[in-house]
Amino acid sequence: MDLSQVSAVLGFVFTLLIFSYLLGDNVLYRLSISVFVGLAAAFTAIVTFESVILPLLQSVTEYGEAVFLLIAALLAFMLLFKPLRGASGLTNLALAVLIGVGAAVAVFGAVTGTLIPLTTSTAESTQTEGIIEGFIIFLGVASSLIYFQYTARRRPGGIATRGSITRMIAFVGETFVMLTLGAVYGAAILSSLVVLVDRLDYIVAFIANIVGGG
Amino acid sequence: MRVRFGFALYTAVVVVFGILTLAGLLVGDGSAFGEVGVLLAPLSDISSRFIQLVVVVIALTLVIGIFNLLSVHVVRLVRGPGTGARLNSLVLLVSFLLALVAYQASTEYNLLLENVQVQIELALAALICFALVYGAFRLLRNRVTWGGLVFLVGMLIILIGALPLSQLEPLQQVTDWLTRVPLSAGARGILLGIALATLVTGVRVIIGQDRTYGNQSSVE
Numbered sequence: 001m002d003l004s005q006v007s008a009v010l011g012f013v014f015t016l017l018i019f020s021y022l023l024g025d026n027v028l029y030r031l032s033i034s035v036f037v038g039l040a041a042a043f044t045a046i047v048t049f050e051s052v053i054l055p056l057l058q059s060v061t062e063y064g065e066a067v068f069l070l071i072a073a074l075l076a077f078m079l080l081f082k083p084l085r086g087a088s089g090l091t092n093l094a095l096a097v098l099i100g101v102g103a104a105v106a107v108f109g110a111v112t113g114t115l116i117p118l119t120t121s122t123a124e125s126t127q128t129e130g131i132i133e134g135f136i137i138f139l140g141v142a143s144s145l146i147y148f149q150y151t152a153r154r155r156p157g158g159i160a161t162r163g164s165i166t167r168m169i170a171f172v173g174e175t176f177v178m179l180t181l182g183a184v185y186g187a188a189i190l191s192s193l194v195v196l197v198d199r200l201d202y203i204v205a206f207i208a209n210i211v212g213g214g
Numbered sequence: 215m216r217v218r219f220g221f222a223l224y225t226a227v228v229v230v231f232g233i234l235t236l237a238g239l240l241v242g243d244g245s246a247f248g249e250v251g252v253l254l255a256p257l258s259d260i261s262s263r264f265i266q267l268v269v270v271v272i273a274l275t276l277v278i279g280i281f282n283l284l285s286v287h288v289v290r291l292v293r294g295p296g297t298g299a300r301l302n303s304l305v306l307l308v309s310f311l312l313a314l315v316a317y318q319a320s321t322e323y324n325l326l327l328e329n330v331q332v333q334i335e336l337a338l339a340a341l342i343c344f345a346l347v348y349g350a351f352r353l354l355r356n357r358v359t360w361g362g363l364v365f366l367v368g369m370l371i372i373l374i375g376a377l378p379l380s381q382l383e384p385l386q387q388v389t390d391w392l393t394r395v396p397l398s399a400g401a402r403g404i405l406l407g408i409a410l411a412t413l414v415t416g417v418r419v420i421i422g423q424d425r426t427y428g429n430q431s432s433v434e
Contacts, residue, residue, distance in 0.1 A: 007329040014330055018337035022344065027298060034302040036334045037283075038309030039326055045280045046317055052273035072267055076274035089220050094271070096224040099419060100231030101268045104261075107416035108239040114409035118402050129395065137399040144403020145410070171360075173403065178361045180400030182368025183393070185346065189369070190376050192343035199340045 012206045015199055140176040147173030225422040232420035235261045284310065368397070 017032035060066050078094035081087040122141050126134030147170045152160040162170065237254075238261020244251030287303040294300035309326075316326045350369060353362055374382065375389030418424035 007325060010329045011333040014333045015337045018334055018341065021341060030302055031305055032334060034305040035309045035330065038306040039313045039331045041280050041283055042310045042313030043327060043331065045277060048273045048276050052270060056270060072270035073274060075271045076278065079275055092224050093227060096227040097231055098268055098271065100228040101235045101264045103416040103419040104232045104235035104239065105265065106412050107236060110409040110412040114405055118406055122402055133395045136395050140396055140399020141403045141406060144400055145407055148407040174361055175364050176396060176400035176403060178364040179368040180397050180404060182365035183372045183397045186369035186372030189343065189346045190372065192339060192346060195336055196340035196343045199337055
């Protein structure tokens with residue numbers, strides 16, 4: 001049995017083990033999931049070490065780089081103190097660094113990656129798509145944003161309600177948002193259906209190969 | 215108002231790191247600021263150093279997490295509640311070690327990655343189809359709402375539009391228009407909503423208004 005045959009058998013067996021879940025949760029499925037988790041952990045460790053830690057270790061030729069690596073290791077080490085009640089402050093300090101930098105990157109990414117490009121393209125949609133289409137796109141975007149607005153005025157009875165105009169626009173926004181989410185759901189069904197057909201084709205081809213003596 | 219020293223320190227760290235990183239990202243190489251740009255350029259180096267630091271810390275915590283996973287399964291293998299649990303842990307540990315050995319043997323072609331890991335991932339992705347179709351069926355069985363109806367229409371537009379039938383060509387033109395205009399508008403609205411929420415939350419964190427660290431959720 002050569003390497004390609006071993007590969008084909010492995011692929012066939014593990015596909016069947018995962019598909020056995022359709023009959024209900026069983027020991028074969030759980031075993032293949034254990035294999036999956038073990039392999040995923042190993043490959044994650046390999047990729048992390050090779051693409052982040054190893055290059056950094058190789059670049060430690062100066063004093064500054066060594067200090068940088070030490071600070072990073074110290075911050076990672078500080079995160080381990082979370083379960084200890086007396087020393088959880090160290091974890092919070094390390095988390096503060098991560099949250100501060102993470103929030104700044106998220107803000108910058110949201111503004112330059114989404115807000116500016118999408119606002120610009122929406123504003124230009126009357127030119128690129130036509131007047132009516134552009135208006136519909138503007139209406140969809142504006143009403144969707146109002147749909148996500150949850151501020152409301154509290155009535156004398158204590159019940160918080162939105163104004164009638166806001167509710168009406170939010171209803172239009174809900175229509176656009178649900179239509180889009182439905183389309184995304186449909187696209188997800190299509191994608192998984194393509195993968196399912198590919199897997200069934202793989203199983204049939206493997207069996208045909210065995211029966212045909214290939 | 216009583217402010218504990220610890221919280222003040224965490225907030226100060228978040229504010230300093232956040233503002234310096236954001237300023238460095240906004241300034242870039244400083245060329246947009248003319249003569250002042252030369253003075254602002256070091257901010258970019260500082261922010262890239264901070265981001266690199268966070269990436270390394272996350273990588274190290276990932277490795278620590280994997281060690282934790284292995285230690286949990288070693289303990290379960292020794293003192294597991296039953297044979298099934300012990301067997302699962304054993305399989306996980308053996309596959310972890312095998313993957314490391316296989317990678318050491320050949321870094322270019324990895325049998326376990328190509329023929330086990332990828333195959334399992336594909337099979338799991340195929341299983342999602344059943345869950346999604348069942349979810350759509352449950353949606354029809356539950357209470358009918360306007361949102362649910364529109365959701366169903368959106369899903370059907372995409373599914374019917376994907377059918378490769380020549381008789382459905384006029385319908386496919388409608389599907390194309392719906393995808394290009396209303397669906398695109400809804401997607402832009404959702405993405406802009408996410409971006410605005412990210413912006414507001416991020417700014418609140420950077421200015422110290424939102425404290426998601428140190429067991430104190432908001433300013434007292």
